Amino acid sequence: MRFDLVDLQLFIAVADSRSITGGADRAHLALASASERIKGLEAAFGVTLLKRGRRGVELTAAGESLLDHARLVMHNVEAMRGDLARFASGVRASVHLLANTVGLAEHLPKALAAFLRDNSDINVDVEERESIDIAAAIASGAAELGFAAEHALPDNVERFVFGEDRLVLVTARRGAFATRRQIDFQEVAGHDFVGLTQATALQLHIAKYAARLGLRLHVRARLRDFDAICQMVASGVGIAVVPEAAARRCRRAMPIATVRIRDQWANRKLVICARSFRTLPRPAKLLVDHLRQAAVSLRPGNGR
Structure with a gap:
């Protein structure tokens, strides 16, 4: 069984682009050379790695397995190079x-x-x-x-x-939910929110589960950090969902209250x-x- 790192790099490039031509370009090889290398890989392993069609190529089950191993091999090679x-x-x-x-x-x-x-x-x-x-x-x-x-x-x-990362509802100390200890997220429908910017992973997580409940959050302000969000909440702009650790820290300096969210997605x-x-x-x-x-x-x- 004879193949080299160039073969593995080429195969990864072909798999990612779903095209031998595209893979050859990414690997900086001539199309004819790339095609021969792929055929050589298939001959070396004795299996068909790609299904060739008019719109490009698709990986066979054997091809998917090789891709998994090839990525790991190349990752380890890069790690070795970096260490040395x-x-x-x-x-x-x-x-x-x-x-x-x-x-x-x-x-x-x-x-x-x-x-x-x-x-x-x-x-x-x-x-x-x-x-x-x-x-x-x-x-x-x-x-x-x-x-x-x-x-x-x-x-x-x-x-x-x-x-552990429990998400909690934060409200002004005299807000609508301030006296509650627990709440179902469904109950916040119609209330103004203060949230993170839309590009943040946590905001995407909250929005996804709100959508599953059929809720469309009315976000009045989007900010980059939890302290700023809690300051807005303390001023009565709206309610927010933040990590319990951040809420606990902000509560020591701001007039806010926290309410546990019963929904399972809030406990991570x-x-x-x-x-x-x-x-x-x-x-x-x-x-x-x-x-x-x-x-x-x-x-x-x-x-x-």
Whole structure:
């Protein structure tokens, strides 16, 4: 069985573009050369990898399996190059971490700050995504490490619980729901809201479940952070849905009240996830170990 990394890169490019011509362009190969390489892969494995048609190509079941393995191989090769380049040039290593809105705003900053202080040769690039997108990126091998709501993850993604993320309703201390302890989200229909900007993952999550209930939220203001949202709520502009940790913090300085949302979608476990923690490059493993220790320290009875 003879094939090389160029063959795997080409196959990934063909699969992503659903076209041998498009894959050849992405891989910077002549069409004839790309076509021969694909045929060589099929001959090497003894299976048909692509279904060829007028509108391009589709992966066979064997092709889907090869794509999965090819992405993992190329990911490990890039990780190897990155680790060794760090030793050769002295350039800092970098870890790419996908995180949902709540993780980015409330849970990660303190833990990441401690990690960066202790690891001066490692940078961390955090990108905000919705949990379902993080799950897809991790499962496909397009990303190595994520911070997401557990309910969005498929079974084949490894994870450990970092903390809990309960979403609560926030209202002015003398607002319509201020005396309530719990509420069904359906009951907020018709009330003015203060929300996050539409591009944030959490706002997409809230809007999706509101739509499932047949609710159209009347959002009077959209802001970038939870403190600003709670200030608007305290001034009587509207109600809001924010993480309990943020609401509790803001409640100490603002005249707001919090109400527990009974709906299941409002209760989420936040997890650190990866396709395989064992196969992560060394910088990412160091970050995972640090976050695992941080998660333990945040649990009740461990100093918080």
